[in-house]
Amino acid sequence: DAGITQSPRHKVTETGTPVTLRCHQTENHRYMYWYRQDPGHGLRLIHYSYGVKDTDKGEVSDGYSVSRSKTEDFLLTLESATSSQTSVYFCAISVAEGGDTQYFGPGTRLTVL
């Protein structure tokens, strides 16, 4: 298994509170991704990173921000959580883009009440 961990694995929070999810990799891969998974939608890309301090928006970036200060860590922040952000969040890594294989973390289940 690729060395990807996500923390926390489960979180329950209240509307309006800030939340930060962490993705940590031990593979030294350049590319990192944050997805959300919702029933009937598959996975949708939130943000991705192509290097330290290099990030870009995905399909559903509104309400989310990211930071990558080290190769191994990619943080996803919900500045003010809303109930529509209740979801399962997956981090993924890849050596290259262009359709390279993505390796996924175990996911974080976030519930916003």
Add this chain to the structure above:
Amino acid sequence: AQSVTQPDIHITVSEGASLELRCNYSYGATPYLFWYVQSPGQGLQLLLKYFSGDTLVQGIKGFEAEFKRSQSSFNLRKPSVHWSDAAEYFCAVADSNYQLIWGAGTKLIIKP
């Protein structure tokens, strides 16, 4: 815009029977196509991918998929399913920015 359609939300097959999961994509150029599998409570794992060349692609766990350009399809097959194949299966296509566009998934249920 690129898109991926998996027409079947659920499929139920008997153990030992053959399996075909459908995937249709919308993309103008030669696509990069993928099948991933997600076991309950787990992340996703790559089963196989198609970039170019032979249109029949072999993957892990005995799965294969065939790229048919004329039908814009990339269907996943397995000749004989095992109870451990029960999972959700996702098809994806890399878009023009090399980001993956995902289908909604097909949940495979195995009858004993």
